[in-house]
Amino acid sequence: MGKAIGVFDSGVGGLTVVKELIRQLPAEDIIYFGDTARVPYGIKSKETVIRFSIENILFLLKQEVKLICIACNTVSSVALPIIQNHFKVPMVGVLESGVREAVYATRNKRIGVIGTRGTIKSRAYEIQIKQLDPQVKVTAAACPLFVPFVEEGWLSGRPVLEVAQSYLKPIKKAGVDTVILGCTHYPLLKPVIREVLGKKVTLIDSAKQVAMEVKNILAQEGLLNKGRRGKQRFYVSDNPEWFSGLAKRFLGRPVRGKKSGAE
């Protein structure tokens, strides 16, 4: 048996990526870490997100993972560019895949990006999109209440719809035809976002592309598992019951979170 794939997120959102990893790489073992003691990251400073991320990576390295997938857009935007050079283990963030798919999908060269305050403030999406196609016009909007709405189970109804209408006003006004869901929680709000933006706008959820990228890297390095059924282990820094309760919403099936003891 080979080593596992390590995945981490500030909390529970990264499970949307795990779901796709299990689908595309059923023979792989996955070790997930959710930093539920310090969630959310989206409102915190760059320095703090970097410090927390390094601690999470060290926890996963102790479990001897062969690759680390950063299933958190805030960390991928704010910390990954700085920390990835310090570690030998291959790391995959969630930004690049979403950017590639969005630039490919847009017809009118207008892309919207939504995410946490930290992600939007970093301008990481905008910078990567411009690198790939300088002609694309990017409109970004922070949606800080979306994460609490999702975590509290308000996935539909008027309150979340009206907050979405308010947040998405600049995106709508800009006439974009493609919107990147720049936070692993947001796929759960797709119906609401679609209701606000209309059916013609393509919503890019990077989980699928991220899992494909993980597969490519493992194949290149000769590290792919085959002909077996992978196992998953889920660690959290706090509140395993809360995590387990929410996990079903993200993963489509119940899992048990285990307290990590490290943080």
Add this chain to the structure above:
Amino acid sequence: MGKAIGVFDSGVGGLTVVKELIRQLPAEDIIYFGDTARVPYGIKSKETVIRFSIENILFLLKQEVKLICIACNTVSSVALPIIQNHFKVPMVGVLESGVREAVYATRNKRIGVIGTRGTIKSRAYEIQIKQLDPQVKVTAAACPLFVPFVEEGWLSGRPVLEVAQSYLKPIKKAGVDTVILGCTHYPLLKPVIREVLGKKVTLIDSAKQVAMEVKNILAQEGLLNKGRRGKQRFYVSDNPEWFSGLAKRFLGRPVRGKKSGAE
């Protein structure tokens, strides 16, 4: 000059208590610590809240404070009963004062309590109310989205009103005449809560009573400052700009948060 009063909270909510301390004790120096790197506490486990609280207390003790005011209902409910015996410094939480005032105010012996998940789950309010008057019927409701709404500046409007209607349904149904605002953020939502519950319900905001209790203790111990104008210092574990931006909303005037370097 005497030592300062130490105040801590998970973030910015405790400033509603600081405001009242400044009003009632203008000669006192105040050192505030907001744990903005790990905010919010309300969704976290008892063990984690205890651990974070001890770290915050140790930070304040390094500043040589003469009393510690725990301006956070989650900490006061979950951690204070366990940690207060371990320290020599006098500690004042925000529960007792609110409970005393509510039991005094109720005519029909029906009290509602609203707070974070952590506060409500601890049942600390219910237990203290029953100790003071076993005949009171208590109805409690967790309002987990109120803190993000306040911190994002959604203090009025339909989304927060509809969420409040949903959360407060059991409180309204129980026919209470008194409701304890069991979270230092909630005073900012008074107009919304009043709109849902009606004008006849008394809303108890413990800040005023807490400041009176602090004053009493300092007087008893002969530690009161007099005849001077106190100063305040504000420390945060992260994001001083975010803190300073929000502080105005809570304190009624702008302040500058300073990174603590400790956590």
